[in-house]
Amino acid sequence: MIPASFDYVRPQSLEDALAQLGEHGDDARVLAGGHSLLPVMKARLADPGVLVDIAGIDGLSGISESEDGITIGAMTTHAEIEASASVQGRCRSLAEAAAAIGDVQVRNRGTLGGSLAHADPAADYPAVILAANAEITVAGADGERVIAADDFFTGTYETALGAGEIITSVRIRASAARGSSAYLKAAQQASGFAVCGVAARIALDADGAVERIRVGVTGVAESAYRATSVEDALTGAAPSAESIRKAAATAGEGVDALDDFYAGADFRRHLAGVYAARAIGKAWIRAAGE
Amino acid sequence: MEINISINGESRTFDVEPRTLLVHLLRDNAGLTGTHVACETSICGACTVLLDDKAVKSCTVLAAQAQGCEVTTIEGLANGDQLHPLQEQFWEKHGLQCGFCTPGMILTANQLIASNADPTDEEIRHGIEGNICRCTGYQNIVDAISAAAAQMRD
Numbered sequence: 001m002i003p004a005s006f007d008y009v010r011p012q013s014l015e016d017a018l019a020q021l022g023e024h025g026d027d028a029r030v031l032a033g034g035h036s037l038l039p040v041m042k043a044r045l046a047d048p049g050v051l052v053d054i055a056g057i058d059g060l061s062g063i064s065e066s067e068d069g070i071t072i073g074a075m076t077t078h079a080e081i082e083a084s085a086s087v088q089g090r091c092r093s094l095a096e097a098a099a100a101i102g103d104v105q106v107r108n109r110g111t112l113g114g115s116l117a118h119a120d121p122a123a124d125y126p127a128v129i130l131a132a133n134a135e136i137t138v139a140g141a142d143g144e145r146v147i148a149a150d151d152f153f154t155g156t157y158e159t160a161l162g163a164g165e166i167i168t169s170v171r172i173r174a175s176a177a178r179g180s181s182a183y184l185k186a187a188q189q190a191s192g193f194a195v196c197g198v199a200a201r202i203a204l205d206a207d208g209a210v211e212r213i214r215v216g217v218t219g220v221a222e223s224a225y226r227a228t229s230v231e232d233a234l235t236g237a238a239p240s241a242e243s244i245r246k247a248a249a250t251a252g253e254g255v256d257a258l259d260d261f262y263a264g265a266d267f268r269r270h271l272a273g274v275y276a277a278r279a280i281g282k283a284w285i286r287a288a289g290e
Numbered sequence: 291m292e293i294n295i296s297i298n299g300e301s302r303t304f305d306v307e308p309r310t311l312l313v314h315l316l317r318d319n320a321g322l323t324g325t326h327v328a329c330e331t332s333i334c335g336a337c338t339v340l341l342d343d344k345a346v347k348s349c350t351v352l353a354a355q356a357q358g359c360e361v362t363t364i365e366g367l368a369n370g371d372q373l374h375p376l377q378e379q380f381w382e383k384h385g386l387q388c389g390f391c392t393p394g395m396i397l398t399a400n401q402l403i404a405s406n407a408d409p410t411d412e413e414i415r416h417g418i419e420g421n422i423c424r425c426t427g428y429q430n431i432v433d434a435i436s437a438a439a440a441q442m443r444d
Contacts, residue, residue: 001330008291008308008354038350039332051308055355103420104398106332108344109351191333
């Protein structure tokens with residue numbers, strides 16, 4: 001399996017990359033780690049005329065920590081995120097999602113920005129991005145802008161990224177003092193992609209009541225979504241195993257779920273409830289204990 | 291396009307199409323057929339090589355992306371007639387039957403041992419999850435990697 005012919009450019013600066021995208025328009029695609037784009041091109045499901053490889057641009061990779069959060073460069077690999085003490089400390093669910101992607105070799109090449117831009121409905125990161133209320137910084141011909149997680153994923157393989165824009169970094173605020181997060185998934189046994197993946201991020205007040213909670217679900221619907229009914233039911237009260245189970249059961253309710261030979265729509269909606277309960281329970285125990 | 295790449299310590303230059311995959315450059319242009327092609331969909335791991343010391347599936351890397359990088363293939367592991375400990379232990383422990391997956395297994399294991407000199411069996415199994423073997427049932431592969439790690443610690 002070999003992709004159709006294309007031209008390859010490797011700009012050394014963001015400005016050059018944006019200029020290349022501007023020049024070639026719809027015919028150009030950004031190449032990050034290539035672990036979503038190249039398989040699609042090899043299967044001839046995409047045949048861009050120009051690949052703009054952004055691996056040569058300084059400053060798009062790495063993880064920096066500030067007092068209130070972390071900023072992760074778009075070209076940072078899953079392996080780097082998985083192994084980062086900063087990520088483990090500030091947003092544990094993101095490290096868990098990175099570790100759950102593919103296998104060692106895939107995690108060595110695949111990147112955060114590439115995965116987000118590809119927006120596979122069964123990718124792991126979107127659940128965490130939604131639960132962590134991440135901010136996605138993108139660069140375009142008109143400069144930089146920040147896209148909120150809630151606005152980013154717009155459909156299957158569709159995002160709020162505009163024509164000619166490149167994701168440059170993702171910013172996530174650190175967990176609250178009494179807060180934590182968790183990501184759990186039911187993986188498709190052959191591909192490893194999420195049949196259902198749930199990320200929960202929780203902040204408790206001094207009395208142990210839920211001050212804030214966000215729950216992101218991936219793999220179930222045509223795009224990752226927030227289970228707001230679950231969040232609303234749990235906010236304001238001290239949780240219990242029973243209240244979490246009851247609230248989480250609604251995570252798949254009313255969702256227009258994916259339906260294929262591997263997992264039917266009803267099963268996926270059921271999994272959403274089960275995995276929401278497990279992820280919230282795990283985040284809660286961590287938050288209460290940490 | 292022109293690609294400069296170091297393969298097993300030797301600097302090489304190739305003229306290839308941009309769409310050339312690293313695995314094909316290694317096999318067809320460099321003549322190193324120890325790197326195998328099987329699923330071609332980044333699942334099976336038979337095409338695994340080290341790219342700047344990290345295990346990657348060379349069927350899902352463009353040769354162009356390896357520009358300026360160091361590639362290690364199975365042909366680069368032995369020191370003359372002296373087998374690498376991983377090669378020696380795959381032989382000793384019967385870690386292969388048909389041998390098709392073996393180059394990829396060994397290079398993935400190489401990265402695993404480089405970051406974890408004394409891996410548990412569970413860590414080894416987790417580390418080679420991206421490499422599929424249809425013959426052995428994996429047990430002897432795990433034994434071989436464990437024995438190689440021990441040999442490399444000595």
